[in-house]
Structures are given as C-alpha cells and as structure tokens.
Amino acid sequence: MRTTIPCRAANPGRGPAFQPGLLSLLITVHLWPLGLLAQSVTDCEAHKHHGRLAETQRCYQQLSNSRDLLQRAEGLWGLGLTQDANNAFRAAAAANPKSPEIKIRWGRFFLERWQKEDAAALFEEAMELKKDHPQALLGMALLASEGFEKKATEFAQKALEGDPKLVEAQALMAQLAVEDVNFDKARTEAEKALKISAESLEAMGVMAALDVLADKPNSPWFDKIAQINPVYAEGYAYVAHVLTINRRYLEAIEFFKKAIEKNPRYWPAHSEIGISYMRLAREKEARHHLELAYNNNHKDPETVNSLRLMDSYANFDNFKTPHGELRLHKKESALLKLYFEQELERAITTFEKKYKVKLKEGVRLEVYPDHEDFAVRTMGMPGLGALGVTFGYVVAMDSPSGRKPGTFHWASTLWHELSHVYALSATNHRVPRWFTEGLAVHEETAVAPDWGDRLDPHMLMAVKDKKLLPVAQLDRGFIRPSYPNQVIVSYFQGGRICDYINQKWGWQTLLDMLHSFADNRTTPEVIEKHLKLKPEEFDKEFLAWLDKQLATPLAKFEDWQKALKLLNNGAREAKADDALNKKVIEDGLKIRDWFPEYVEPGNVYEVVAEAYLKMGNKKSAAAELERYAKVGGRSPATLKKLADLQAEQGRPKDAIATLDKLNFIYPVADPDMHRKMGELCLTTNQLPMAIREFQAALASKPLDPASSYYQLALAYMKANRIADAKEQVINALEAAPGFKPAQKLLLELSSK
C-alpha cells in the first residue's frame, strides 16, 4: 500500500492540484450555475496551488456554505471536515445520479481518505455513465499506482488519449516511469506535463527527484517550485518517497525533514518520516512523528499499523550480539536465540570477508512470529520479499513459527537479507534492485546448495515461454509485475544471472560491478564495463547458458507432469502389493531426474521412498530420501523419517546432519526433535551441539522437562562443565524429585 505518497496527496486535506483539466471537468456540470461553481472551485484550487493558505481556507469556507451540494462537499472537503463532506457528496450523487463528475470527485475524496474500494466503485460507476471518462481513468490510474500495478500506466495513458491536456495524468506518467527506474522516460513525460502546464508542481517534483537520484541534491527545480508555491512541502516529500523506494533511506529522511520545514502541518510527511525512522530502528523519533500525524487525524493504515507495531515491541526481547542486536518475540526468544544468533554471526563473518566491507554499524535483526507484524515493515514498498526485508542495517523477517512447517527456510532468508546489508552498505544504497536481489539469491545457495528457493514450475514456464526480462529492464519485474509470479521469476532470474557471472567471470567481477553501481552507473554501463558486452549480448549469452542448465526439465516438463500424476495414482493403489510397489519404484526412478529440483508434495523422491519402505527396503528408502534432502526437500515429517532411518542404520552422524537441516527450516514447537538430536550428539560426542539441542528442547517447553534437564546435565558433565551439570541435574530433580537417573547423576556429580 502507498496511501500517503506525496504525489497523490499533493494537496493536503484536498483533491488534486489546480489544473485546467479539472476546471474543464467542473464546467461540464450542468445542473448548477456553471460560471459560479467553476469560478469558486477554481479560485480555491488556484489559491492552494500558489500556497496562499489563508485565502484557500476562506475560499473553502465560502464554498462550504453554498446551497449547492457539490460545491458544499468540495468546500467541506477542503476544510478537512470529512464526515460532512462525505454526506454532502452522497446527497449530491443522490440528487444527480446521472452525473459521472460527481462520482469522480467523490471517488477522489475516498481515494484521499484511504478508502480504495469505495473510490474504485465510484470511478467504475462514472465510467458506466460515460465510457472512458478521462478523469475516471485518471482516478483508476492513481488507485492502481498505489499498489504498483502495471495497469496504472495503461489507465493514465488512456486518460491522456481522451484528454491530452490532462496534466495530472501526464505527471503521473512521469512518476510511474520514475518508479519503473526508467529515468529517461520519466524526464520526457515530465517535460510533456510542463508543456501542458508550466506550473505543474508534480512534474517539477519529478524533475527534482531525477536530479537528486543523480546525486544532485540542490536541484534548481526546488527553487522553481518555491517560486510558484513557497509552502509546497509535497515536492520535497515526493523526492523523499522516490529515495525511499530506491532504498536510500537516510537521504529520504533529510528530504522529509525539508518537507516538514516547508509546511510543519503537512501530516503525510510526518507519517512517512516516522515510518522511515522506524525502519532504521530510531524508535523515539519514529513515535514522535507518527503520533503527531495520528493526533492530527492522519490515520492512514501505515500510520496506524506502524504505531500498533511499535506498541507490540513490549512483547519482544532484545539481545546484544557481537555484531549487532537480535529482537525476538518473548514467546520464542529462548529457543530462536540459540539458532539465530549463531547464523547472524556466521553470515556477518562470512560476508565481511567476501564483500571486503566492514559495516559501520551493528546489524539489528527483528524476527516476527506474526506475519502481519512483519508485513507492516514492508508497507508502501514495491517488490520487497514476502519473507524478509532490509532497511540499511535493520533486517526484519518472518519467524519460522509464522509459516507452515516446511514452507520456509529461515536461515536462507536471513543470509539473503544480510547480503542486502552488505550490498547496500558497499554501494551507499545505490545498487539497483535486480542486482542486490540477484546477489542475495545467489548467496542463499552459496551457503549450502540445498538452501534457497527451488526451481519451480512457474520459473520453468517463464523460461520456456521466454518471459524473462532483458537485464537492463529487470528492475521492472520486481516493481510493477506484468503477470502473476513475475516477482518470483525476477528473483530467480536475478539469482541465476549472478550465478552465471560468478561462474564465468568470477566473484571479483560481481564485486567490481557492485562498486560501479556505487558510482551511480546504470545497469547497461556496468554490464558493458565489466563484462565487455552490450546488455543485449549479455542477455543472449545468459539465456543460452540458462537453457543449457535447464535443458532436461525444459524438454521433459509436460511428460514429467503427466507421469508424476500417474505415479502418485499408482502409489495410492499400490498399498502393500510388492509387485505394484516395484512398478512405482521403476516408474519413479525413470522420471525423477527429468525435474530433479521438484520437492513439493507428490515429489518422486518421497513416493519412491515410501514404496521402498512398504517393501521393507529401508536402505534404499533412506538413500532416496537423502537425495530428497540434498536437493532441498523440506518437509519436517520426511526429514525426521530420514533421520530415524539413518539412526536405525547405525549412521548417527548422518541423522544429526539431517535433523540439523530441519533446525534451519522449522526448529519450533518440536522438543522431541531437539531431544532426539541431542541424544544422537551425545552418542557421537558432539557436545556443544548436544548442549544446544537440549537447551532447545527445554526452550520448546517439553512435556517432560525433567528428562531434558537431565540430558543437558549429562552433556555438560561429558563436556567437563561440572558446575553447569550440577545446576541442570538439580533443575531436573526440582521438576521430578523421584527421577532415579537424575538422582544417580547428582550423587556422581557430588562426589566430583
């Protein structure tokens, strides 16, 4: 969501900026004294456009006393009396049900009050009354732009076809191009808007933003804006918004500050700067601005949800780590700290060497068990991952407990996000989206090949249907997807591009590219400089490489799909029949390597392993499930089954390795798994891991805490940590005074 973007909220508490297009719309309202209505509304808009605040107030006051319902609604809206304005719009619409213009104005009112569904319904009703009404199309374009939908451009374009002088639509085209990282187009579109109206503040804001993005913070366009409207906070706020979506958070804050200096009562900027501070973990400043916005009736979802999230911080524990801080929910902090702290430190140590960057600040990692809390962190940001997000040195991510077991590899996400910290830090936040995401996806499998997202049918079909974007345009796939799953496909493509560059040119080339992006060079420039290829040549080579990599799944996909269905049907019917199970195994092995990365439910590995088990062949079943685990299979039940088989076959170290994979996937709510792993570690003398696992079992609130305390005591004793062992055996006996093995251990320890 992006309900407070300055480009839309160009007129706080009021509709769009003064413009000839709007005037013409109002003149078409035939039911009132046209001259007076148009003159009055236009006057108010003109005062506002030029920053004459007292005159604007008086003008709307006058309108609000009008006997005419639409004028009254406009006046009340201008005064910020939203409930009265809504009633007046409703009455106006009821009195003039055939007027599309009233519906459009009412829709714009709703759009400004963050009621998107109502706004959309009114724009659609308007278009039913008058097909392709440019102002209604503009309303739809604004709505779509808030969700970063591709349709935004289509609607704006269509609005301009109907009314080529509709400057707001033209300026929106420029803004959309900025979001698409198509800066040349943005400039052209903004220039077109300025040709329509030399005083288009939105278009000037785009020009200023383009300068700032190009590291020219003192753009002359700010002065030009000030000459027209000396209190136009929205220009600076728009630039700040653009910086935010380009991940330049600290700079964004400076521009929000300038916006607030221009107009301290511009509440959307207070809200946005509050959210920006929150993202950077500057919570005191965040709360100050968010509460200021909220208390002044700026209660958009972002403000409200951010304040709620900050209130919920009381439910979290904070832990200092050697390189930063961990914020974990109290209900799971004891357990997750055991794993998250270790991985956080491991990732930082690895990346420090790999990226040759020493971070200037500690990393703060926030882990949310409630996905809705995490979602507040990504509001208003296009193309960010659904599992984790990085804001400079702050990383927020889902907890494994917030996801269905087996669907989320939290460690992979953690490393992915940490990679962003380094890429952002190394480039002073000037890395394009596709490259930082590509690097992050590359890093997931660089840690361990079975981490990261598996190739799924969506990705495969995108390759097959030639839907991958040229590298120079890949950012668009993240920001404004043009087909379902394009964001996922873009992550995949970015990752494979980095894999390819790493394989062909080496890691240092990826680092060199990163440093060139730090100099604000474009993707084509960086590709040409470091790979000595034109972007289109690179695309050709990359696609050829990718086609080769995926040759088998691409060629066999349809056959594989049909065969997999038959295989699963056969497995269901096989039951305990050896002959049928043998056929399942034969059929499965025939198609398994056609699409080896497929590990979702119904995959070949599990079906074949089950058939082996039914035939009593545990060794082959284990071997098949080992293949499943190796290619990234993540079902907790299946991995536990594999660990049992390995342990049964006298391979405790393999069983430990399998259960340790599970720790990176779903370590929560499973004290039995931790105990089992701890016991295996004890038998193989892997004492630090045994200690961690028994601690994890205890943190998982086992039904039998005494046993876990006892086993922890045993592990400590073996590790020669006698004092710790004594403490834990006392804990065991406190829970169960008659626990005989613990009593014996206590006697033994007491004699030491």
Next chain:
Amino acid sequence: MRLLALLLLLTAPARSASYYLTIAGLGGEPEYEQRFTSLAQEIDKLLKASSGGARVETLHGPAATKAKITEILNAFAKSATPQDSTTVILIGHGTFDNVDYKFNIPGPDLSAYDLGGLLDKIPGHQLVINTTSCSGGSVVALKKQGRALITATKAGSEKNATVFARYIAEALRDPAADADKNEAVSALEAYRYANEKTIRFYETQKRIATEHAQLEDTGKSEPVRDANTENGQGLLAARVTLLRLGSAQKAAATPEKRQLLEKKEALEQEIAKLKYQRAAMNSEQYRKQLTQMLLELAKVQAEIDK
C-alpha cells in the same frame, strides 16, 4: 495450606483398587470406526499391562451398548470401596442439543445424565475422560465433588471430530507423560500431555483449533484449560493414577524397606513444601536447601534400590 496438604497426598503410595471402562462409540464411517476401536484397544492393552490387579473393561463395536455399559458400571458399584478409583474413557462422536450431551453408541445413545447417574452409585473418586466432539456439553451433568472431569472440547458447540483421544492414548505409552518421574502417570499428567499435544497439532498444521480441552475436578467450578494451584483445579486429577510404571508398586510392597520408604516420603514432602515456599525465599537460600534435600533423597533412593 489446604492445597499443600492435598498435594502432599500425591506422594503417598497408592493401596486402593482401580476400575477402568473404556468405550469406543459409533464412528459413522469406516475410517472413524476403525480409529475409535483401535484407540480403545490400545488403551485397554496399556492399562492391562501396567495396572496389575485393576479391573479393566473395554467396549467397542456392536458391544458398546447402553445396556452393556450399565451392566459394567453397576458391577463396579457393587465391588468398589470409598478408597478405590473408577475411570471412564469415552472415545467417539458426541452431540449436544443445548440441554443434554449424548455419546453416540449402537442403539440408544448414552446421555451425560445417564452416565452421571450410573457413576453416582459407585463409591470412591472417579475420573471421566470424555474425548468426543461436543464433550464440553457433558460437564454440567457430570460435574460432582470427588469426580475429575476431562473433556476434549470446551463446549457442546465444538462439533468437529477431535484429535484429543489420540494423545490421551499416547500419554499412556510415552514415558515423557510422567513429568514428575514418580513412575506413574496421573490423570493430571495425562491431561496436560494430551492438551499440549493437541495444541501443538493445530499450531503445526496451521489450522484453527476446533477443540479446546478442559479439566474440572472440584465439582463446583467452571472447567479450566490450565489446571494449577491458583485456580484450585487439578488436585484430584493429580491423585488419580491412570497408569503405573516400573517398580513403584514393588517398592511399596517390600516390608523390609518400609523405614527407608517412610524417610523418602518425608523428604519428598519436605521438598514439596520448600517448593511452595520458594516465592517467599531468597533464591540462593532456596537453591541451597533444595540441593541438600534432593541429595539426601537421592541417597535414600539409592539405599532402597540396593
């Protein structure tokens, strides 16, 4: 102090007789029929294997009729004494019409009032574990002083088939259910085990929980999810032993070790008392005293086990 006194009773060796009746009701469809029957059979096996002289009756399939249930419970009533305990476990589907709960069995259903009437005739304390859908609706009719009541659902309106029964059976075979390691699984331990497992089942499956188990054993309060000393629930359930493990009974039956056992019991009572005083004590002092007592208890146990 009344709570403490009752708790201390827990450590006393049990010398009473136990009666068990497990009933698997109608499944309605083969999958449920089979599931209910196998759970009842499993519980039957576990109870028979562990509770030496106890009387264990199990009904399932066409035999699980109201007449047969009545016959068995009337027989229990004839032989049981006030020191004995009677446990009834219901597995299957239940219904609730806002007035009465009914357990679905072949022939006429068994209502909660029917069951209450039959149990009222049996001396000694009682335990009813109603694992069926709608089982929360049976509380009003069955609630009585001296009777511990565990239901799989918090109300008669929770109508979906439950998983609670599966975990009650599991509690009887998983040593982890014996949380205090006294070699016996009490009704309270079984309840806590099954309740926790049921909660985890729904959490792990990311499904909305359609059953919320509860316990009532005062006979005069509302059932609770978490029985503890603060709400006064769980005292009777802690006294009812569902399953004995290991050597607990053998030790109690060895006369030559009586003196050591008495010393052990005294120490256990002291430890329980100390734990209750913990909140009012300096933590270092508490820990020191606890360690000394536990060490002494360990030595006594070692003597007993020689």
